[in-house]
Amino acid sequence: MKRLLTVFMIGLGLVALAACAAPGPAAPPTAPATQAAAQPTAAATQAASGPIKIGIMAPQTGTLAASGKDMIDGWNLYWTQHGTKVAGRDVQILIEDDAGNPDTALTKARLLVEQRGVDMLVGNLAANTGLAVADYAKGNGIPYFLPIVSADDLTQRARIPNVVRLAGWTSSQTTHPMGEWAAKQGYKTAVTLAQDYAFGQESIGGFTQTFTENGGKVLAQLWNPIGTPDFSTYLAQIQSQNPDVVFVEETGADCGRFVKAWNDFGLKGKIVLLGNETLVDQSLLRGMGPEAEGIVSIGKFAEGRDAPETQSFVSDYDKAYKLLPSYYAVNMYTAAQLIAAAIEKAGGNVSDHAAFVKTVQSIEITNTPLGPIKTDSYGNPILNVYLRKVAKRPDGRLWNTVTFTWPSVSQFWTFDIASYLKQAVYSRDFQPGFNATDTLKK
Amino acid sequence: MSERWGKLILVLVLLALAVAIPYLTTSFYVNLFTEVLIFGLLAMSIDILAGYTGLTSMGHAGIFGVSAYVVGYTLTKTTLPLEFALSLGIVASILTAALFAIIAIRTTGVYFLMVTLAEGMIVWGIAYRWASVTGAENGIRGVPRPLFVHEYWQFFYLVLVVFVILSAILYRLVNSPFGLTLKGIRESESRMRTLGYNTALHKFIGFTMTGFFAGTAGALYALYNGFVSPSAVEFAKSAEEVLMVIVGGVGTLFGGVVGAAVIIFTRNIVSLYTSRWPTIMGLIFVVTILFARNGLLGAVRSLFERIVQARRGRIESTEEVVTEGTESIEKRGAATHLEN
Numbered sequence: 001m002k003r004l005l006t007v008f009m010i011g012l013g014l015v016a017l018a019a020c021a022a023p024g025p026a027a028p029p030t031a032p033a034t035q036a037a038a039q040p041t042a043a044a045t046q047a048a049s050g051p052i053k054i055g056i057m058a059p060q061t062g063t064l065a066a067s068g069k070d071m072i073d074g075w076n077l078y079w080t081q082h083g084t085k086v087a088g089r090d091v092q093i094l095i096e097d098d099a100g101n102p103d104t105a106l107t108k109a110r111l112l113v114e115q116r117g118v119d120m121l122v123g124n125l126a127a128n129t130g131l132a133v134a135d136y137a138k139g140n141g142i143p144y145f146l147p148i149v150s151a152d153d154l155t156q157r158a159r160i161p162n163v164v165r166l167a168g169w170t171s172s173q174t175t176h177p178m179g180e181w182a183a184k185q186g187y188k189t190a191v192t193l194a195q196d197y198a199f200g201q202e203s204i205g206g207f208t209q210t211f212t213e214n215g216g217k218v219l220a221q222l223w224n225p226i227g228t229p230d231f232s233t234y235l236a237q238i239q240s241q242n243p244d245v246v247f248v249e250e251t252g253a254d255c256g257r258f259v260k261a262w263n264d265f266g267l268k269g270k271i272v273l274l275g276n277e278t279l280v281d282q283s284l285l286r287g288m289g290p291e292a293e294g295i296v297s298i299g300k301f302a303e304g305r306d307a308p309e310t311q312s313f314v315s316d317y318d319k320a321y322k323l324l325p326s327y328y329a330v331n332m333y334t335a336a337q338l339i340a341a342a343i344e345k346a347g348g349n350v351s352d353h354a355a356f357v358k359t360v361q362s363i364e365i366t367n368t369p370l371g372p373i374k375t376d377s378y379g380n381p382i383l384n385v386y387l388r389k390v391a392k393r394p395d396g397r398l399w400n401t402v403t404f405t406w407p408s409v410s411q412f413w414t415f416d417i418a419s420y421l422k423q424a425v426y427s428r429d430f431q432p433g434f435n436a437t438d439t440l441k442k
Numbered sequence: 443m444s445e446r447w448g449k450l451i452l453v454l455v456l457l458a459l460a461v462a463i464p465y466l467t468t469s470f471y472v473n474l475f476t477e478v479l480i481f482g483l484l485a486m487s488i489d490i491l492a493g494y495t496g497l498t499s500m501g502h503a504g505i506f507g508v509s510a511y512v513v514g515y516t517l518t519k520t521t522l523p524l525e526f527a528l529s530l531g532i533v534a535s536i537l538t539a540a541l542f543a544i545i546a547i548r549t550t551g552v553y554f555l556m557v558t559l560a561e562g563m564i565v566w567g568i569a570y571r572w573a574s575v576t577g578a579e580n581g582i583r584g585v586p587r588p589l590f591v592h593e594y595w596q597f598f599y600l601v602l603v604v605f606v607i608l609s610a611i612l613y614r615l616v617n618s619p620f621g622l623t624l625k626g627i628r629e630s631e632s633r634m635r636t637l638g639y640n641t642a643l644h645k646f647i648g649f650t651m652t653g654f655f656a657g658t659a660g661a662l663y664a665l666y667n668g669f670v671s672p673s674a675v676e677f678a679k680s681a682e683e684v685l686m687v688i689v690g691g692v693g694t695l696f697g698g699v700v701g702a703a704v705i706i707f708t709r710n711i712v713s714l715y716t717s718r719w720p721t722i723m724g725l726i727f728v729v730t731i732l733f734a735r736n737g738l739l740g741a742v743r744s745l746f747e748r749i750v751q752a753r754r755g756r757i758e759s760t761e762e763v764v765t766e767g768t769e770s771i772e773k774r775g776a777a778t779h780l781e782n
Binding site: 061096097101106107108111115127128131132135151197198427429 | 468469470471473474477573574578579580581583584667668669671673674709710713714717719720
């Protein structure tokens with residue numbers, strides 16, 4: 001036993017010695033970046049060598065796998081259409097599975113950056129995976145583009161300069177116009193129903209604030225846990241409140257169950273139902289029946305939008321994958337479009353991370369499938385928001401058509417940016433106009 | 443005697459290899475090894491219960507997570523120093539383990555499994571719902587890593603030192619009279635009770651002690667990842683830890699580290715080549731259960747023993763060697779220890 005102890009002590013000594021020594025041959029990850037920054041003139045020649053590597057992260061296993069597949073399909077469609085050569089350089093795409101789990105996402109981000117040497121990271125779906133990778137990107141300055149992750153604060157109060165939402169959105173970006181629109185339609189009272197987590201709370205917060213500012217009253221806010229098997233108790237509460245309008249946020253399997261229950265309880269046509277983008281996104285609409293027809297929702301993508309750039313994308317996607325595109329697919333496709341344009345503008349030089357992020361933020365494209373798009377100085381897109389209605393296509397499939405368009409909607413809506421940022425981020429306890437005073441009220 | 447020397451040399455070689463890792467490979471792999479050591483430590487704490495006491499806990503991610511959350515919260519929301527945050531986290535884990543133990547030790551077998559599973563789920567539920575403290579599903583972000591271990595290789599050495607010290611303690615523990623009592627409980631609790639041992643107290647102390655090791659692993663994890671989210675305390679994590687113990691070898695102590703290495707490297711290396719990596723992982727589990735009942739470390743050990751015995755058999759061909767496996771040798775070792 002004594003001998004064993006001695007061995008452990010020797011071992012500890014060894015470790016201590018090694019820990020005191022210099023970092024060793026494995027250079028710290030910041031080295032390449034500083035090198036590139038030190039020789040800006042050499043960068044151009046250096047840039048010509050080797051491909052531009054883009055690391056994609058999407059859930060390919062776990063509960064989010066189906067949406068993750070849409071993300072990858074949308075991303076790949078752009079590169080099959082346009083080829084993988086931009087500004088004379090090859091673009092190499094490395095796809096990793098984040099399993100919808102923040103720990104895995106972080107490991108995969110490390111893998112892509114430190115082992116595969118990617119020039120930028122794109123993707124992730126769940127907010128918690130995006131936040132985990134954003135913190136990592138904050139530490140080493142790698143450009144990180146988020147087409148799906150919508151956590152408000154990433155481009156608001158907790159901004160990281162090299163983390164930019166491309167073709168993405170904040171949770172409340174589309175619901176601000178929805179609340180104002182609902183109030184202006186003459187609806188006086190509303191009940192909200194949403195999943196009890198950050199995305200749901202931020203979506204509802206946006207609606208509640210603009211609805212109440214324009215004279216509406218929110219009677220009750222209902223929060224259902226993710227994966228609610230039975231909506232009957234919530235529907236009973238809605239019925240007893242008897243509001244003019246119900247605003248609903250759901251994602252995933254909850255959407256189908258909610259829409260079905262809404263129909264089965266005979267509420268369809270009796271109370272006005274308004275949904276957020278994810279409630280009737282194409283990824284779920286595929287699995288819904290006639291009960292979904294006619295649902296009005298708000299979104300930044302409408303696959304039935306009557307514009308040539310949207311329709312050519314929808315038919316190309318349909319040809320390639322035999323499906324209509326979901327917002328996961330279109331966001332990744334548009335992100336690819338923006339990144340390709342940025343690489344072109346930078347002359348193929350992506351080695352200076354900060355400069356490349358700036359270039360990406362300066363890109364403005366008018367003919368994306370989402371409509372015209374540009375990025376604000378906080379790293380969030382300014383894009384069209386559509387009032388959508390589920391309709392049947394001639395081939396029998398359902399899709400979202402446009403009934404009204406708000407052009408160029410910012411994440412700050414029409415609020416004064418400075419005072420909006422002083423307001424807390426929307427949460428269950430901060431729903432201005434419902435359980436908190438609205439300091440932005442004009 | 444030669445057996446002991448062999449063990450010493452093995453430990454020294456492994457240590458030298460571990461120390462050399464940052465010099466041999468890139469930051470990504472060093473980080474993976476850090477992860478293996480952290481989760482290996484947690485797996486070893488589970489093995490104290492599963493392998494030595496015969497109680498398989500499905501709630502250890504909860505104990506682990508309590509410490510991770512406490513450390514994360516203390517370091518991000520308060521100005522308390524690092525040492526205090528770490529101690530607070532570990533103490534919180536020990537208390538959680540004690541609480542778990544009070545409820546769970548009255549049961550055995552599958553009931554113990556179910557009770558600890560429920561306990562783990564309670565921690566998950568709190569992590570998920572108590573948004574103002576835990577940040578709900580987004581978790582606690584931006585846990586700062588202290589400056590002296592800021593680089594990945596520095597942090598690796600920190601974890602290695604902690605790992606070596608704690609595994610030495612664990613090794614000493616399972617080979618102590620206390621460890622023997624736990625084994626006795628595993629073999630036959632009623633007999634131990636008849637012999638006058640307070641088995642409930644032993645189980646309680648054993649369970650509570652695992653809180654210290656799981657808690658330390660949790661504290662290191664909070665610093666390693668820089669964030670803590672409900673994914674650290676969910677059921678899948680507890681199950682994965684038990685799988686690590688099974689793959690490495692139940693009741694082999696260091697098998698937990700082997701299992702952690704197998705699972706973490708499968709997940710992160712095999713996934714580079716195929717998105718069907720969960721299938722490969724499943725196959726590894728099935729093969730382990732079918733062909734290496736005692737886990738990978740157990741298989742290696744029994745192979746080694748067979749070789750030794752074959753050699754011994756050749757020398758003393760007249761003498762019949764009773765093959766009782768690891769158990770008899772361990773008992774002999776423990777017996778000599780008791781004489782000391």
